Amino acid sequence: MQLLEIKDLMVSVEDNQILRGLNLTVGKGEVHVLMGPNGAGKSTLVNTVMGHPQYRVDGGKILFEGKEITHEPANERAKAGLFLSFQNPEEVPGISLENFMRTSRFAVTGKPVKLFAYKKELKQKMEHLNMDEEYASRYLNVGFSGGEKKKSEILQMMMLNPKLAILDETDSGLDVDAVKIVSQGVEKFHTSENSLLIITHNTKILDFLPVDAVHILMDGKIVRTGDRSLIDRINDSGFQGLEAPAV
Amino acid sequence: MNALHKTKTQVEEIDRTVYDIRDKVNSPYQVGQGLTVKIVNEISAKKNDPEWMHQFRLKSLQVYHRLQLPGWGPSLDELDMNEIVTYIRPNTGMKGKWSQVPDDIKNTFERLGIPQAERKSLAGVGAQYDSEIVYHNVREEVRRQGVVYTDMESAVHDPKYGPMVKEHFMRLVPPEDHKFAALHGAVWSGGSFVYVPPYVNVEIPLQSYFRLNAPGAGQFEHTLIIVSEGASLHFIEGCSAPKYNVANLHAGCVELFVGKNARLRYSTIENWSKNMFNLNTKRALVEEGGTIEWVSGSFGSHISELYPMSILKGEGARMEFTGITFAGKGQSLDTGAKVVHAAPHTYSNINTKSISKDGGCCTYRSAVSILPKAYGCKSSVSCESLMLDDRSRSDTIPAMDIRNDDVDVGHEAKIGRISDDAIFYLMSRGISEEDAKAMIVTGFADPVAKELPVEYAVEMNNLIKLEMEGSIG
Structure with a gap:
């Protein structure tokens, strides 16, 4: 059984059709990379998989561990083991990052969170990400720089330990050092139990990861799937010539 | 279609209709006649008022009959002034039984974590409970510092503090101010009196919370607080449990006197049942170097009009106002703050938040006034509104009257929807x-x-x- 199966997915936003029959499968422990030109529908895909109500599913279905989740609310998907690292994480005043993550972990696991052990774990993980401890007590993403927001996303991913983490351009807008730190965090997260679906333009984040498949998304469909060598091709000559569906 | 829409939680107003219990009108007075001298005389006699208070009530009654309802703010049409007697002499009493209190109210107490002993009192069915002892203990503790903390009726009769009450009572909020101030002057009942002597710092916050069981409290209560030179106090009034009252007019009055270099923090969280007209008047007078801090939470009620006012009388006086208002279905809450900078180098900071939901309406209304000789003043106003749906409403009406050039005044308003x-x-x-x-x-x-x-x-x-x-x- 596959971890994530997307079958003939058709999605529209405000009556504009964005995804036109998309198929994608991610297995347990695998690392998949999703690339494509701007406006191809990459963010639409990941937001739909996570369950954003503004993305309307017109056809097809999404299965997670064999169970259909196409119409499940986002919180149920999170409980099932899905995670999305947002491209532009929301700022939510009035709740601290630490309290939020504790509430979130309780919501996802359904088990009471032991305060002392939790704090210790949080501190340790923040150190890994080279995040100042002070961020834990700050309001969720409020006033965080672009880089800090991305680190906060990866921190949440590490604390929730989802079965599948989708990273939507988590590496964009980061300086070289920050990309390295975030990449190491992602590498640490990835085990034979955890899968990744990574959207990226900057392939540096993949340096430490074994890539199982690379998918090219254009015009609302996966037009080509290949191995790591596909990345080099795109880095050399862009997306031109890939429009035709894969043979 | 996306099935998500089907599973969306409908966020609804809590059903407050349980509070809308109608008065069965077995008032001993004739209904429809309006407020009479006879009624006021009787209230006065029952309270054994000193003569000055009796006269004050009668004078207020005259003013009441002379004044019109305010011509602005939310409509008060549903408030039948001809039947004002029913608002004043409801047969609420404390005769009810706990078993008659609707389950929803009991559940609300449960959910809010109100101690069992206080619930009966809040529901208006109990006259005695343990926190009376708590109140007594608090009073004993502060008495050692020379602080007087008592109910208004006792203060009026006190040989030592009676004259102090007479000197201050409705001086800040005169009956001529508006019709409900006049009504208050005529029929007031209950409330707190606090006197803090010079240079006394009251460490523990005084809370009127414990005394809501006083008959008439929560309707026409009068709070008078005098903080003398160099002294400080934190006073907390009200509580978050919905007050269960068949009489649906609240016209309380709060007068705060903050002495030279004194500091007073006055906090209230009010939560009225949905049938309530909450027309409350609060005012503070601040002497040189003194500070008044308001923290005000307005929940519940059908209509609220509440704009605590600070008069910064002495040089360097300061006021800070922090407020929050939450209006749900069928509610129109008109709240804000007023400040008069009457002396140089005075400072005011108003910071409010409002939340409206399910067709509820929040209006922020403020007035900042800086007098001609009040130079070097600073005032900043910030109001932020959050609307939870398309049916709800939020308005902002900030007025500023600045009469000199040497001031620093800022205003910021933000209105937003909850973000999907x-x-x-x-x-x-x-x-x-x-x-x-x-x-x-x-x-x-x-x-x-x-x-x-x-x-x-x-x-x-x-x-x-x-x-x-x-x-x-």
Whole structure:
């Protein structure tokens, strides 16, 4: 059984059709990379998989561990083991990052969170990400720089330990050092139990990861799937010539 | 279609109709006749008023008959002034039985974590409970510092403090101010009197919370607080439990006198039943170098009009106002603050938040006035509104009257809707839609919660969560 199966997915936003029959499968422990030109529908895909109500599913279905989740609310998907690292994480005043993550972990696991052990774990993980401890007590993403927001996303991913983490351009807008730190965090997260679906333009984040498949998304469909060598091709000559569906 | 829409939680106003219990009109007085001298005489006699107070009531009654209802603000049409007697002499009493209190109210107490002993009192069915002892103990403790903390009726009769009451009573809020101030002057009952002697720092906050069982309290109560030179006090009034009252007019009055270099923090969280007309007048007079700090939470009621006013009389006097208003279905809450900079180098800072939901209407109304000789003043006003749906309403009416050039005045208003993206973000972390919304709203209210003592902050958050839920329980 596959971890994530997307079958003939058709999605529209405000009556504009964005995804036109998309198929994608991610297995347990695998690392998949999703690339494509701007406006191809990459963010639409990941937001739909996570369950954003503004993305309307017109056809097809999404299965997670064999169970259909196409119409499940986002919180149920999170409980099932899905995670999305947002491209532009929301700022939510009035709740601290630490309290939020504790509430979130309780919501996802359904088990009471032991305060002392939790704090210790949080501190340790923040150190890994080279995040100042002070961020834990700050309001969720409020006033965080672009880089800090991305680190906060990866921190949440590490604390929730989802079965599948989708990273939507988590590496964009980061300086070289920050990309390295975030990449190491992602590498640490990835085990034979955890899968990744990574959207990226900057392939540096993949340096430490074994890539199982690379998918090219254009015009609302996966037009080509290949191995790591596909990345080099795109880095050399862009997306031109890939429009035709894969043979 | 996306089935998500089907599973969306409908965030509904808590059903407050349980509070809308109609007065069965067995008033001993004739209905429809309006307020008479006879009624006021009787109230005065029953309270054994000193003559000056008796005369004050009668004078207020004359003013009451002379004045018209205010011609602005939310409509008061539903308030039948011809039947004012029913508002004044309801047969609420304390005769009811706990078993007659609707289950929803009992559940609300449960959810808010109100101690059992206080619930009966809040429901208006009990006259005695243990916190009376708490109140007594608090009073004994502060007495050693020379602080007087008592109910208004006792203060009026006290040989030592009676003259002090006479000197201050309705001097800040004269009966001529408006029709409900006049009404208050004529029929006031209950409330607190606090006197803090010079240079006394009262460490523990005094809370009127414990005395809501006084007959007539929560309707026409009068609060008079005098903080003398160099002294300081934190006074907390009200509580977050819905007050269960068949009489649906509240016209209380609060007068605060802050002496030279004194400091007073006055905090209230009010939660009225949905049938209530809450027309409350609060005012502070601040002497040189003194500070008044208001923390004000307005929940419940059908109509509220509440604009605590600060008169910065002495040089360097300061005021800070932090307020939050939450209006749900069928509610129009018109709240804000007023400040008069009457002396140089005075400072005011008004910071308010409002939340409207389910067609509720929040109006922020403020007036900042800087007099011609009040140079070197600084005033900043910030109001922020959050609307939870398209049916709700939020208005901002800030007035400023600046009469000299040497001032620094700022105003900032923000009105926004609850963000779908923020809700989705929280939901993507496993949090249900209902909890996500509550989290955003409590987060929005956090700057106010921070100003409250922790137990009140917790209660306020519980109250917000309760308001955000589909139903109680």
